[in-house]
Amino acid sequence: MSSQAISRRKLLKGVAFVGLASVAAACQAPAPAAPAAPQATQPAAQPAAKAVKTIDWITPAAIGLERTMYENFAYKFMEENPEIKVKVSFEAWGDYMTKLPTILAAGVVPDMIHQHMSIVQDYAHRGALTDLIPLMQRDGVKPEDYIPALFDAFSNKGKTYGIPKDSAAWGVYYNKTMFDAAKVPYPKDDWTIDDMIAIALELTRDEKGTPASAPGFDATKIKQWGWAWWQNPTPTDSESTRGLIKALGGDWYDADYKKTLITDEPALKLFKLMHELRCVKHGAPGTAEAQGQGDVFRAGLCAMQVGFHTVTFFAKQENVKFDYDVTFMPKGPGGQFVPVGCSGWALPTQAKNKEEGWKFIKFLVSLPVQKYIGEQKRWGVSLKEAVGSIEPDDKKPANFAKVHTDPFKGKTDREVISFKFPPQQSKIKESYSTNFDPIWTCAKSDVAAAAAAVKKDVEAILAGLNW
């Protein structure tokens, strides 16, 4: 009907009005924080005279308990520090790795960020992170109160770029039920890499129950494997591999990171052992064999797996049907080591509210918070005094404390080692995947050639770093 028709001018005016109103609404002050979590009440009303500073905090966190827990910590912190408001942005792991550099580049700099040990040196090298040493010294934050080895991963040339927020001590989980069925003794604490290979082959069985160590083993019909890698045995995917290379008497890099030592005998031996275990002796599943079946250890498909305390947590969550325990990473001519890793909290160089961000970091690594985190049994902690809180209440598996927490308390004669991932990890990874993929996918076996190619690339990268 013509009387109800809207003219083009009116429509444009209407659209313009709605548009302006939307812009005005979008530009208003941010909405108040979400409702209070059970553990803490909302921060009290602010005194009018005192200005409230808002700190932006960005971190990867899993949906559910982890996010709720962090929100609660933020509320508690705001309650104790009414002059500071915490605005948190949770991200998925993958998204975080893309979002963080993008927002830093765009100048939307958060006041406090999450840094995994594998990326912290890269960010620090690019000048994106604040050296925390002056703040630590001023406020009496001592690395010895935390797990000192973890600080190594976050430090370089006398500067520290993050405070460890959690921890992981690596060991080897083993399926006791499989060991019992095969009448193989459980690995001893001082077992060797040779023992590990021998047990892995003994416990790799085909459908007829023939072990990989015996003649007649049918590699096309494997029922269970003896050993599963956490990730590739290279210095790119996990700090845990340093436990093996050190045990063999080598290391990934020289002390000042000018050279990589992967063409040295220990590294070549490790690559060869792992290649043969998977590709020649069939004692470890390939990527395809492992994928799509969940975690091969927890799925009961593999007798041994390198892992940290989360194996226990998830095995309990999934109510696995077999008995299991954990022991140390095997020893070799170089000794026996407990590789440890972590993530940490850091302050971007361009953060506007560094003092407030630092205050929040101190809160998150304080004893009550760390204890609460540990009591969830899901995440490790970085404060020595709280380390015991992650131990299972039912004391199972029996060796949990010996492998996962005692090394942090200094109750082990094995050396606790961390790993400092050098900057330009992505470029280093690129060289490893180009040259070592054929080794791990069993297309090639010349580990010396692969190592030599990677060494050339990596040392060129290191030479260009001035790090």
Next chain:
Amino acid sequence: MARRPMSRLMKREAIDGYIFILPWLLGFLLWTAGPMLASVILSLMRWDLFSAPVWAGLKNFQDLFRNPLVGVAFYNTAFYTFLSVPINLTTALITALLLNQRIKFQSFFRTFFYLPGIMPAVANAVLWLWILNPDIGLANSLLKMLGLPTSQWLWHPASSKPSFILIGLWSTGNTMVIFLAGLQGIPQSLYEAAEIDGANWYHRFRAVTLPMLSPVILFNLVLGIIGTFQIFTGAYLMTNGGPQNSTLFAVLYLYRLAFEQFNMGLASAFAWLLFFVILGFTLIQLRLSRSWVYYEGGEA
């Protein structure tokens, strides 16, 4: 001949027109043209996102041509594109022809074949990782049941790209719908005339359907090539470029350069190289289309 001056009404109409397209225009300038222009400048700089950009001139382009992975990425992408697009188009066209028949449950079948096309990429990736798993996957189980040799699918360099081509067939629904719309636009009278002249189904397809559908085929071909040249999500989620860089596609490598290696200058240069490659192929197709595309109302 002198142009007639615009009347007041025409001017008002023109202004209204521009106001109507203003939101899109602003969006285009701010979010598409602006970043594109910025990436031209960035391609001539060295910038790691954190420190200030430094002028590098054409060095990024020189580096691109010296970087062996750029060649690998383009080879993988071209392999995928030039096999995937014809196979996809043929499959989508055959499906559309079948779904254009007057059969029972026609709507159900149309929906059924279209649905995978709107499946979220992550769900799609998880599904295909299961199907193609060499040990527990449906594909190898089926092959074993039929007594055929099995494959390592995504986990072997020889079969990884063909696996992506196979996965691409799962999402032909969008192309199929466009073909279906095109088929329904062909006047029935043409088929009737052909039948009177004694044409069988093949003649009708060859002499009526294909020529009448040729603009739609061109449209799908151009979009298909542009789309497949930009394959990213599946490769990122399922193989991350492996095994042995066999699925390191161009956009995946571009992403790595930009957001993993923080080499925005090189990534921008690579993006422009990719843009010109795609533009080149598009122009070639448009040029070649003059010889095989039939426009009912004369050439556009």
